[in-house]
Amino acid sequence: MQWAGSRGLRTVVGVASVALMAGLVAACGGGSSGSASDTVYFGVSGPKTGPSAEYGRLWQQGFDLALDQINAAGGINGKKVALKWEDSQSDPKQTVPIATKFVGDKSIIAELGDFSSPASIAASPVYNRGKLVQYGFTNSSTEFTKGGDYSWSPSITLDVIEKVNAEWVRAKAKKVSVVYLETDWGKQAFQFFQQFAKEQGIEIAYSSPILPDSQDFRPVLIKGRDANPDAFVHLGYGPDGALVVKQLRDVGFNGPFFGGQNTPQFIDLAGSAAEGDIVNGVFSPADTTPKVQDFVTKFRAKFTTDPGDFNVYAYDAVNILVKAAKYGGATRDGVLKGLREIKDFDGIGLNTFAFDQQTRRPDGVKPIELVLQNGKFVPAGSK
Template structure:
């Protein structure tokens, strides 16, 4: 109910124009820098709201690699119904105020047939009401908050929900530990994710001997991690993002002498670089393994990604790549228009799936989430993540 009220309030503010004065470094877009967006009649565009700068810039970089590679593939394969596909990038820093402020600009650009992004669910949700009112599909490819699609029928996501992610997380933790300390990031996503984890942990009989949240911009977590260690848990669990996951494990290992199992972090170079040797053995839930996938098209994606960027893709790159492939697939099944994208998402039942075990997927029309994408487990080993069978 609280989330619904906030969304309605944001929609009203946008409609009144009161958010348009917000200073956002990407409000004019940076399509010219992307080299793919165009206003010519033979090109249709997908709008991208993402964090090119700011605290989440690492994710923006990974997303852009996936987006750009996907557009190359789509256009190499003939584009969408004879038209070229382009991207128009808008840097929002994944900040809710900036997302809400930039949304009307994307709506006004008639060359944009759909929007993908943002990184964080709260930021994305701030823009959704504007896209919904305009009949423009908002494809929140990275938004795992189960309530994300509640804004309306033009809001979709193929992302695995936190209910599924945290069930998998709690289940693997239960195999390794009977009593645990849990810390989690203090935002809507973190609190919701922790509740899902806690419910599953209780079902599994896992005892949570200590719990605490922390602020997203924390620099010293010792005050909450000392009691987490002193509770003598069999394992420590962090529910958060990559940088804070590294801060948690570095504090535990280097300052507090904790040597037990750790569940936390994210599959990014940033996490591995920040955590260093302390990342070894960290277990996370994910949706893709470049070295473990057995799906032929996913294996080809890995080869193409390596050829372009010189390294294997991870979860964030593949979800960004798949988002563009999904929307192009919908456009080719119907037509490359705003109406065509919506119709395609409603009717297509064989979207090519790169995540999980591959194959194809379709959307559940009741909640506009993917029906059959399941999480996998990943473990940090020898400085990189690989699939973990548990």
């Protein structure tokens, strides 16, 4: 039920050393690069194919709507804003050469991505040595922004996510079974959940890692069911979450489920098995706030569907980097200056904030509790 990540999160041996070597090559990229043309470019490292391609599709919708509005309003000081995409499949082995390419492309003033935290972390040395802002807008690992002064993220971190997750679980259960992705990200999520579950007095009767690419989780789920939990907690993503909840119902567990993600893919794949599911998120189309309803109306008009969290993450990310570039200048140094000095960033999924200059993340941002009702995620407690 986590805020961001990828099924392809397994640590790749040797990636870090490759990144360091690539970073040495990329260091000559310089910090003041910018385009002399009539177009300002951001690089996007993200999944367009592979297991996480659905997230890239959702990103693209958010990017497209943002760029429509930004360019209709004059772009950045009269220059059009555009993206240069590279398909990483959210694979750490691919994000490193993509980072080297972006750092070497003087027209790119900042980078967006990658989707999973490990994929972004692998490339961080390249971006930091090349002095190109790496804006990991879906990277919830607490380790991501430790990569250096050029690694930034608005994402809610796993420690915050799992603290509120445990609070929500405690409202419905005293005893739970937990499955989590067998990845660095999944292990960190479980460690935090385990810590906060203990503080909340929640007994973890059974826990087990699950392989991201598995299609049959029933042997593990049967053991979790037989531990007689009040609820089941899944720490993972949309595709695996949908399989978990469907197979849970197949093996006879009908209690509360906390897991999956606020994505159309999860809702479609899980079907009625996920009714009542609780996830954390930053957005719901049911939010009556005027800025949210304006965004929802424009998104529906363009794509004939409701937006979800990952559309919002992408939409907000482009707008934040554009605001930084307008403030500091449409250069690499200018984007960094904007991120450091602007005190009133905001977005559809974010209240007004400034970046903490030590962590390079927003202060005080928390997820909201969403419940799946009649095929749509709505804020908990709404009718």
